[in-house]
Amino acid sequence: MTEAQDERVADLERRFRQGDPRALARALTLVESGHPWGQALLKRLRGQGQAKVVGITGSPGAGKSTLTDRLILEARKRGERVGVLAVDPSSPFTGGAILGDRIRMMRHHQDPGVFIRSMASRGALGGLAGATVAALSLLEAFGFQRIFVETVGVGQSEVDIARVADTTLLVLTPAAGDAVQAFKAGVMEIADIFAVNKFDLPGGERLIQELKGALELSPPRPGGWRPPIYPTVAATGEGVEALFEGLEAHHRHLKEHGLLEAHRLERTRFEVESVIQEWGRRRTQAAEDLVARVARGELTPEEAAWSLLRPEA
Amino acid sequence: MTEAQDERVADLERRFRQGDPRALARALTLVESGHPWGQALLKRLRGQGQAKVVGITGSPGAGKSTLTDRLILEARKRGERVGVLAVDPSSPFTGGAILGDRIRMMRHHQDPGVFIRSMASRGALGGLAGATVAALSLLEAFGFQRIFVETVGVGQSEVDIARVADTTLLVLTPAAGDAVQAFKAGVMEIADIFAVNKFDLPGGERLIQELKGALELSPPRPGGWRPPIYPTVAATGEGVEALFEGLEAHHRHLKEHGLLEAHRLERTRFEVESVIQEWGRRRTQAAEDLVARVARGELTPEEAAWSLLRPEA
Numbered sequence: 001m002t003e004a005q006d007e008r009v010a011d012l013e014r015r016f017r018q019g020d021p022r023a024l025a026r027a028l029t030l031v032e033s034g035h036p037w038g039q040a041l042l043k044r045l046r047g048q049g050q051a052k053v054v055g056i057t058g059s060p061g062a063g064k065s066t067l068t069d070r071l072i073l074e075a076r077k078r079g080e081r082v083g084v085l086a087v088d089p090s091s092p093f094t095g096g097a098i099l100g101d102r103i104r105m106m107r108h109h110q111d112p113g114v115f116i117r118s119m120a121s122r123g124a125l126g127g128l129a130g131a132t133v134a135a136l137s138l139l140e141a142f143g144f145q146r147i148f149v150e151t152v153g154v155g156q157s158e159v160d161i162a163r164v165a166d167t168t169l170l171v172l173t174p175a176a177g178d179a180v181q182a183f184k185a186g187v188m189e190i191a192d193i194f195a196v197n198k199f200d201l202p203g204g205e206r207l208i209q210e211l212k213g214a215l216e217l218s219p220p221r222p223g224g225w226r227p228p229i230y231p232t233v234a235a236t237g238e239g240v241e242a243l244f245e246g247l248e249a250h251h252r253h254l255k256e257h258g259l260l261e262a263h264r265l266e267r268t269r270f271e272v273e274s275v276i277q278e279w280g281r282r283r284t285q286a287a288e289d290l291v292a293r294v295a296r297g298e299l300t301p302e303e304a305a306w307s308l309l310r311p312e313a
Numbered sequence: 314m315t316e317a318q319d320e321r322v323a324d325l326e327r328r329f330r331q332g333d334p335r336a337l338a339r340a341l342t343l344v345e346s347g348h349p350w351g352q353a354l355l356k357r358l359r360g361q362g363q364a365k366v367v368g369i370t371g372s373p374g375a376g377k378s379t380l381t382d383r384l385i386l387e388a389r390k391r392g393e394r395v396g397v398l399a400v401d402p403s404s405p406f407t408g409g410a411i412l413g414d415r416i417r418m419m420r421h422h423q424d425p426g427v428f429i430r431s432m433a434s435r436g437a438l439g440g441l442a443g444a445t446v447a448a449l450s451l452l453e454a455f456g457f458q459r460i461f462v463e464t465v466g467v468g469q470s471e472v473d474i475a476r477v478a479d480t481t482l483l484v485l486t487p488a489a490g491d492a493v494q495a496f497k498a499g500v501m502e503i504a505d506i507f508a509v510n511k512f513d514l515p516g517g518e519r520l521i522q523e524l525k526g527a528l529e530l531s532p533p534r535p536g537g538w539r540p541p542i543y544p545t546v547a548a549t550g551e552g553v554e555a556l557f558e559g560l561e562a563h564h565r566h567l568k569e570h571g572l573l574e575a576h577r578l579e580r581t582r583f584e585v586e587s588v589i590q591e592w593g594r595r596r597t598q599a600a601e602d603l604v605a606r607v608a609r610g611e612l613t614p615e616e617a618a619w620s621l622l623r624p625e626a
Contacts, residue, residue, distance in 0.1 A: 039613065047610025130614070265601075268608040272597045273590075275618040280589030284582050295581040297360025300352065301443065305588040309622045 001036065009040050016045065016142065021115060024142050028117055031134045042134055045141040050264075051083070052251050053136065055165030056150045062171040063197045066234035068150050072114055073237075074244040075146045083144035084116040087132055087151045115144065130274025133164055133267060162190035163270045166263045167250045169243075171195045172211070174203035188214055192227055192250050195243055199231035223257035225250065283308045314349065322353050329358065329455065334428060337455050341430055344447045355447055358454040364396070365564050366449065366580075368478030369463045375484040376510045379547035381463050385427055386550075387557040388459045396457035397429040400445055400464045428457065443587030446477055446580060475503035476583045479576045480563045482506045482556075485524070487516035501527055505540055505563050508556055512544035536570035538563065596621045 001009070015023035027045075030038030054071075058064050068084065075082045108114040117139075119132055132149070139147050151161045162168045170191035175198070196207050211229050221227065228246050232239035254260045284291065287308055293299045314322070328336035340358075343351030367384075371377050381397065388395045421427040430452075432445055445462070452460050464474045475481045483504035488511070509520050524542050534540065541559050545552035567573045597604065600621060606612045 039615070043610075043613050045610075046613070047608060134614075264608050265604055268604050268614070269597050271614045272604060272607060272617045272621070273593050275614045276593030276597070276622065277586075277590045279618065279622075280586050280593065284585045284589070288578075291578055291581050291585060294585060295360060295577050297356075297358075300356050300359070301447075301581070301584045301588045302352070304585045305592065308585070309589065309592075 001040065005037070009037050012037070013041060013044055016041070019143070021112070024115065024138065025117070027138050028135055031138060032119065032131050034131070038134075042137065046137045047141075049140040049143050051140045051144050051147045052247075053140075053147045053149065053164070053166045053267075054247055055161035055168045056148055056171060057161050057168065057191075058171030058195075058197075059173075061175070062173050063234045064150055064171050067171055067195060067197055067232060067240070067243075068148050069108075070232075070234050070237050070240040071148060071244060071247075072108060074240060076111065076113060080145040081113045081143065082115070083139035083142070083147045084114070085119060085132060085135055085139070085147065085149045086116070087119040087129075087149065115139070115142075130271050130278060133271040133274070136164065136267075159190060160270065164267045166254060166260065167192050167247055169193045169195060169247070171197050172207065173198040174201045174207050188218055192221070192225065193243070193246050194227060194229040195232045195239075196229060197232045197234050199239065200233050204231060222259055222262075223253060225253050280305070280308070314353065318350070322350050325350070326354060326357055329354070332456070334425070337428065337451065338430075340451050341448055344451060345432065345444050347444070351447075355450065359450045360454075362453040362456055363577075364453045364457050364460045365560075366460045366462065366477070366479045367560055368474035368481045369461055369484060370474050370481065370504075371484030371510075372486075374488070375486050376547045377463055377484050380484055380508060380510055380545060380553070380556075381461050382421075383545075383547050383550050383553040384461060384557060384560075385421060387553060389424065389426060393458040394426045394456065395428070396452035396455070396460045397427070398445060398448055398452070398460065398462045399429065399431040400442075400462065428452070428455075443584050443591060446584040446587070449477065449580075472503060473583065477580045479567060479573065480505050480560055482508060482560070484508045484510050485520065486511040487514045487520050501531055505534070505538065506556070506559050507540060507542040508545045508552075509542060510545045510547050512552065513546050517544060535572055535575075536566055538566050593618070593621070 012023055012026060016027055027038065027041050029035075031042060032038075056064050056068055056071075065086075068086075072082050072084065108116060117135065119129070119135065136147060136149065149161060149165055168191050170188075170193070172194065174196065194211055196204055196211070198204070208229050208231065215227055215229075228249075230239055230243040230246055232243055234240065254263065284304075287304070290299070290304050290307065294301055294304045325336055325339060329340055340351065340354050342348075344355060345351075369377050369381055369384075378399075381399075385395050385397065421429060430448065432442070432448065449460060449462065462474060462478055481504050483501075483506070485507065487509065507524055509517055509524070511517070521542050521544065528540055528542075541562075543552055543556040543559055545556055547553065567576065597617075600617070603612070603617050603620065607614055607617045
């Protein structure tokens with residue numbers, strides 16, 4: 001970077017540290033687009049601040065956004081400054097707006113203690129993008145005490161979010177098939193806390209019993225944590241305070257058992273792996289001849305991978 | 314490898330080339346477990362043979378296994394030798410056996426023209442494992458003319474299967490939420506052919522209309538392919554012959570438009586990327602200190618990734 005560019009990054013960093021939300025928004029854009037200034041900023045800001053990071057996942061239509069909206073209010077009641085990353089493509093935050101929830105979210109735009117950011121894309125390979133974790137680092141450095149990461153439940157994203165968040169909340173509904181999907185897809189094991197949302201629909205109590213049965217069969221979590229199940233009606237706010245207390249209880253559990261640091265390292269591991277994965281993808285895409293030689297059986301995939309990753313490559 | 318080992322690999326290869334199914338089974342085990350003999354065999358056998366590769370995906374409970382069973386029969390009627398890879402953890406092929414379908418599948422064990430193999434695990438990162446593609450290469454080298462790859466629809470696996478198969482078949486049912494899930498998860502775009510299975514249930518015709526509506530809005534596929542929709546009742550076999558004709562039509566389309574080679578290259582690309590991804594994962598897991606330095610902000614993830622991938626690392 002030129003000296004003038006260095007100065008502009010330094011200026012952005014200064015405004016960021018002063019708490020200017022426009023500087024945060026700009027920094028996030030730079031990071032998300034892979035701009036070198038974003039990298040430079042991250043290098044200066046990473047590892048500062050520490051938020052309680054809650055991943056919120058579940059099927060489309062489970063009411064994740066409405067529930068997130070309610071959880072933001074709970075956090076604000078307690079005086080927490082709140083950052084939200086929405087990486088769910090069907091979320092009203094990210095522009096899906098299928099359910100018209102967008103207007104409801106708008107109220108937070110009046111609140112300087114809440115910052116909502118939608119991430120345009122999932123990772124190149126379907127899961128959570130490495131850029132999402134970089135964005136998380138920026139939100140932490142900005143000083144948010146609570147960060148919600150909303151992601152849609154389509155397999156890989158759920159596995160990823162559990163690696164990135166301190167606490168993973170799985171939102172289910174009594175709608176037919178929701179529980180079956182969760183059981184079969186192996187998502188049960190990644191959730192620290194369950195919300196049975198739209199609990200006013202028929203079948204809510206049965207779903208809770210099914211979940212309890214399944215949880216009794218699943219292996220114990222680190223430190224002996226037993227995932228609790230909360231009935232909620234996000235639309236009215238019913239049960240949300242208790243759910244928030246559940247999030248707090250899980251955070252205390254992590255702290256008391258020295259597990260917070262392990263979570264932080266796992267998140268970093270995810271980020272490093274994402275970088276390698278993305279490099280692999282880009283270099284493989286660009287190496288038409290090499291790939292053709294593997295397809296013809298002249299090279300093994302391992303030999304091709306090796307030559308793609310040599311520093312001189 | 315020692316000379317004696319070389320000889321045993323050569324012997325295995327000889328039996329493989331003679332068409333001994335036990336040699337194929339052994340080769341698959343070696344490849345799946347990452348054994349060096351498996352690599353040696355793959356190096357000798359990769360790129361030989363060419364099957365019509367059909368990926369079959371969809372939600373748990375959509376009836377994928379029963380439909381696969383019926384499609385095997387259709388292929389056998391036409392004299393094709395058929396290989397099946399089941400990477401769906403909920404499939405009766407792989408040991409899920411939830412629906413008791415396993416017995417139905419057993420009939421193929423009497424048929425030397427059918428080889429069924431379950432893959433114990435999905436990829437380390439949730440999607441299809443690179444080993445699945447290696448297994449596919451072995452099945453092709455063994456001379457199967459048709460290969461079905463059954464995978465459960467949980468996001469990443471579906472995206473992966475579309476990269477690996479020539480033709481991707483998405484199995485939906487009129488059950489509530491199935492179509493919504495497909496629309497929202499972006500799976501619509503990866504399917505070449507749709508089966509509305511359990512068409513005898515209420516809502517089948519409506520689902521077809523919904524799919525048609527959604528497909529009209531989606532971008533045209535390579536070569537102008539318009540994904541057809543087939544109503545099926547796998548339990549009785551109704552509609553399966555027409556569906557099989559649909560698979561054939563898609564294959565002809567690929568051939569006529571010179572797209573088969575592109576599919577083959579994309580599959581190889583996936584395999585090379587999987588190798589890199591797996592290396593990245595293993596090396597990152599092993600590099601505790603490096604990851605801790607990134608978490609503390611002393612290194613960027615890019616710098617850590619770089620030092621992990623140096624050949625001397």
